[in-house]
Each structure stands twice: as structure tokens, then as C-alpha cells.
Amino acid sequence: MPQPHVLNAAMTLPLPIEQVFAFFADAANLERITPPELNFKITTPKPIRIAQGTVLDYKLRLFGVGFQWQSLISRWQPPHLFIDEQTRGPYKQWVHTHRFRETDSGTTIEDEVQYRLPLWPIGQIAYPLVRAQLQRIFSYREQTIRGCLGPTA
Numbered sequence: 028m029p030q031p032h033v034l035n036a037a038m039t040l041p042l043p044i045e046q047v048f049a050f051f052a053d054a055a056n057l058e059r060i061t062p063p064e065l066n067f068k069i070t071t072p073k074p075i076r077i078a079q080g081t082v083l084d085y086k087l088r089l090f091g092v093g094f095q096w097q098s099l100i101s102r103w104q105p106p107h108l109f110i111d112e113q114t115r116g117p118y119k120q121w122v123h124t125h126r127f128r129e130t131d132s133g134t135t136i137e138d139e140v141q142y143r144l145p146l147w148p149i150g151q152i153a154y155p156l157v158r159a160q161l162q163r164i165f166s167y168r169e170q171t172i173r174g175c176l177g178p179t180a
Contacts, residue, residue, distance in 0.1 A: 031120055031141040032154065036165045040176055041133040048106035048127050048134075050176055052077050057085075060171045062164055065089065079103035082114070089117055090160070119143035119150070136172075138165065 040047055050056055054075040061067040067087040069075070075083065081100040086093065096116035103109045106127055113121035120143040128135045144150035144157060 029143075029147065031122075031143045032158070034138070034140040034142070034158075034161050034165065036138040036169065037135060038169050038172070039130060039133055039135045040173070042176060044106045044127050044129045044134045046134075047136065047176065050172070051109070051125060051127075052105065054083060056175070059175060060168045061087075062167045065164070077103065077109075083111075090156075092117075117145070119145045119147070 054069060054071070054077055055073075058067055058069060065087045067085060070084045070086055071082070075081070077100060079100055079102060081103075083098045083100070085096045085098070087096060088094070094117045097114045098111040098116075098121075099114050101110045101112045108124070108126050110122065110124045112123075120141065122141045124137075124139045124141075126137040126139075128137070140161070142161075144153060
């Protein structure tokens with residue numbers, strides 16, 4: 028099996044780490060920071076208490092195709108780190124590490140996603156399209172997080 032693809036993204040907010048982490052600890056915010064055309068909906072009954080071992084179910088549309096997605100919170104270390112791993116969904120593998128670091132200018136959020144496309148090796152044909160879509164999703168996500176946690180939030 029080939030090495031996974033890796034997507035990295037980072038942003039810094041002029042806010043304390045506890046406030047930034049709390050935003051991510053609220054599962055409802057995942058719907059807020061996902062582009063609307065993905066029709067992303069959490070189907071896990073609410074209220075959801077996020078902790079290590081929490082399982083979250085979602086439905087979404089990716090490239091016009093509906094999917095069920097299930098993630099496991101495999102590590103939960105507030106306010107510095109959490110990892111969600113796809114246990115069911117469109118990818119062969121999806122491991123999303125969220126790191127939060129205090130800096131002189133606030134809190135830096137670092138995302139690393141390691142993912143494998145399904146149907147190796149044929150699935151690799153879709154890689155340029157998938158990479159572009161993920162970059163767009165993370166760009167939207169950054170703008171939305173800044174809007175939600177900005178000075179007028």
C-alpha cells in the first residue's frame with residue numbers, strides 16, 4: 028500500500044487556547060465550518076459530549092454523491108490536541124490531527140490530514156480533484172472560523 032496523502036493547514040487567532048479549543052469541542056461547529064454545498068449534517072443524537080472514544084455520525088454530499096461518514100475521536104487532550112479517524116466513509120483512510128499551540132500572537136491551529144483514496148490504484152486518478160476539493164474546504168473552514176471567532180463574534 029502506498030504512503031498516505033497529507034494535507035496540512037495552519038492559522039493563528041489572537042485568542043487564548045482555551046477559547047479556541049472550546050469552539051472545536053462543540054460538535055455543532057463542525058456543521059458551521061463545512062461548505063454548505065457539502066450538505067454536511069451530524070446525525071449523532073444531540074447533545075454530543077466529545078471525549079476520547081466518542082463516535083460521530085454524519086451525512087454529506089461529495090462530488091454530488093451522498094455518503095455516510097463515521098468518525099472516532101481516537102485522542103482527546105484538551106486544550107492541545109485531538110484526533111478524529113474515519114471508521115466508515117468515502118476514504119480508504121482518513122486521520123485528522125488537530126493541534127493547538129499558544130504563541131505570542133494567540134493560538135495557532137495546525138491541521139494535518141493523512142488520507143488514502145479508495146480503490147487503489149485506480150482511485151489515484153481522482154487525486155488532483157480530491158486534493159483541490161480538500162484545499163477549498165480548508166480555505167472555507169479558515170474563513171468561517173475567523174468569522175465565528177473574530178472580534179465581532
